[in-house]
Amino acid sequence: MSATTSRMPSEIRVRIAPSPTGDPHVGTAYIALFNYVFAKKHGGKFLLRIEDTDQTRSTLDSEAAILRALHWIGLTWDEGPDVGGPYGPYRQSERTDHYRSAAVDLIARGAAYPCFCTPERLESLKAAQRAAKQPPGYDRRCRSLDSAEAQARRASEPHTVRLAMPREGVTRFVDELRGDVEFSNATIDDQVLLKSDGFPTYHLANVVDDHLMKISHVIRAEEWISSTPKHVQLYRAFGWEAPLWVHMPLLRNADKSKISKRKNPVSLDYYRDSGFLPEALLNFLGNLGFSIGDNREKFTVAEMVAGFDWKKVSLGGPVFDLAKLTDLNGQYIRELSVEELLNRLHSWRLSDEYLRRVLPLEHQRIERLDQLIPATSFFFSGDLDHRPVLGELVPQGRDGASTAKVLADLVEALDNVRPWDKQAIEPVCRNFADSIGWKTKELFMAIRVAVTARTAAPPLFDTLEVVGKELCRRRLRSAAEMLRTATP
């Protein structure tokens, strides 16, 4: 790809900035990998920053899960919330003073303004624009407020702070992978920078922190391209030098849309629990949008670092192909010595720790030791084959199509269960049965069959807890899919 190479800052500092609002995402690992590799290539620093400015959705559990998953995959950061560093804190919720004073500064510079519009007004504005087939966007009503008046209201009224985007001209920036990108300012909205709860939006926080943390290159996903001009304007307003921009292609589903959990397993926990080796996953990710050259597809992160160059990055959005990942994973497994394989198995699910969770559930149900392994196979499996139990999946008097719908909806209902334990799972399932008018007995058997591929298994919620969230959800989804496509 043609790379318009810009100046190379003396110290390379890059970051991965996940938002702790869900499960550890494979896209986070993908972007982290390229940040990491680029940093190591140039002897720079790779940092981890938690972007928890969404108070309603951020959780500590999610943050912990993300750090655990990133550690599992083997990427290590030089600075971050868990390891500290000279530019901390590395959690945005602990840096709110910076954003507030930055917002005040921006207002003083005339680059931002307080906005007193209510969410209700914004909503009706949007509705009106939609009805009139106008492009959506804030109408800038508060931008023309008398500044003394605005100043006075600011003290007493709830408000946001918006970016005063220039009304004319263009904003351009250089993307290291694509060259010049240009947006005409008139098409860019006056983004909210500071929410009414006093927390910053991504746009403000990311610019302020990247500057304060001396980030040299912002390497992020392509979906950010359209908001980059806002960031460029912010750097300009602050009088700061902007970092270099690199937008990586977006990982895709088989249908080419942006990778999503409805169409693909996206949680790193799924890959871990399904028996993928972290180095194989990383290697696979390294083959998406990047080619090391010389027809080599199997390479370590160290080799990727050695051979890395932005010129080797391609821009077509790569489809995440599980079959190819599986093949690569097989190559890694075959290369292991038996001793190493044993160790891998131990750190996977053949551990005393995991066995201690499984055994209590099966203990009273076996009469000979040899029955254990066959009876518990679904605790040690990734995807299950539901074909033999397709008939058992559908409760008496229900049909395949509606059962498929029920299971698919249940997957969504289970999405926000965190932590994943039986106390949390059970009420969600009971309420769900209630909400769809199914007897719990009907729903629970369907879940049991979907998750274990059998009709007899240990108590349902214990089973779900031990199998794990991602595997449960994947199996429910695939059972639903199988029912949906099965021709009765």
Added chain:
RNA sequence: GACCCCAUCGUCUAGCAGGCCUAGGACACCGGCCUUUCACGUCGGCGACACGGGUUCAAAUCCCGUUGGGGUCGCCA
């Protein structure tokens, strides 16, 4: 819809300072070999430069357009 990005086999990709390309590799798929079976391994097959204009002696490679795909348009990131 507006704006922006992208475009080689079904998928991941090499090639893109134009000729070495009758387009290479890998996954998947199909077939042979190896083998008591399966897997591995190995050999072979199938299979792509989206389309149309230019530029050039010569274009997958450069330019323009069309088409297609994607992203964004939130007090989410």
